[in-house]
Amino acid sequence: MSDQKEPHDLNDESALKQPAIDSPMTTRRGVRSFVLRQGRMTEGQKKAYERSWPKFGLSRENGVIDPRQVFGRDAMLNLEIGFGMGRSLAEMAEAAPEQDFIGVEVHLPGVGALLKDIEDRGLENVRVYNIDANDVIDLCLPDACLDQVMVFFPDPWHKKRHHKRRLVQPEFVQRIRHKLRVGGILHLATDWENYAEHMMEVMGESEGFANTQEQGAYSPRPEYRPVTKFEKRGENLGHGVWDLLFHRTN
Structure with missing residues (x-):
């Protein structure tokens, strides 16, 4: 029933043969926020990724972000960890255009699906990380920046x-x-x-x-x-x- 995908053998490299700015692997030890899963991007997801990642994607290499610079405004900021295929995140962002949303997901087909949804809905208030949420928390977000x-x-x-x-x-x-x-x-x-x-x-x-x-x-x-x-x-x-x-x- 859960919208989480099934884990696979971590030695199976097929899930990693997709374009990505960062490796999803965490830089810290301990409990990861994810399990690597099988699955390739569809052609539509891949094209949406190629078109929209430069605008909506955030990288570990960006370091600690200033949300006001990222979104161009000072607004309520939400973080969703593990957004799956992104439909719920896109629906929340569309329903609350006055708020900003950052989504974190290591599963590339999910990232591609969300980027396609962002395009289809004409959203401007979403940004995406394709890395472990632990790294987003430790390396990318300033303290006390999130409302939810x-x-x-x-x-x-x-x-x-x-x-x-x-x-x-x-x-x-x-x-x-x-x-x-x-x-x-x-x-x-x-x-x-x-x-x-x-x-x-x-x-x-x-x-x-x-x-x-x-x-x-x-x-x-x-x-x-x-x-x-x-x-x-x-x-x-x-x-x-x-x-x-x-x-x-x-």
Whole structure:
């Protein structure tokens, strides 16, 4: 049900034979924000990438960015980590032209698909990184620059022995905290109940964050978060989705 793609053998180089400004591999050790996946860009995705990456793409080589220079204005800034094929990000950006959005995704077909969607919708308020989100956090964003960070349906690593690979961990949350302004929102969503419980435990114990709902309570899905096709399919099967919204307190 989740819109995450299946992992593949990391020795399979087929997924890396696409043009990219940066290698998606992280420069830091520890939990990565992604698993490399199979898949080649379609011709349409490749052409959109070639046309639009120079305008909308951001690189690790850019170093720490000034969002006001990147977007040419001072506006509410959102970061989505792991946008998949990008449809939800494009829908959010189209619905809120007064806000700016940065998307992070290592899967090149997803980057190409988002760039095509950006072209089709005529969007100007989206920029894209094709590198590990850890590098975006550590090397590319100034502190307290973000109004919202969104992590929707990350890999649940549902087997207990793999839980340590889950992205949402205390150390990751604290690094995100420093990039959020005080009052900024960390919005997590998952369709795995066990991962939702894990997220709630991590966030409930995280310094500098408070639940926007009652303690230990999940949030109703905000109107701005689009319902994905996988989510609709899951709802039809009786599956649940859990949203967590926590704001930075200090």
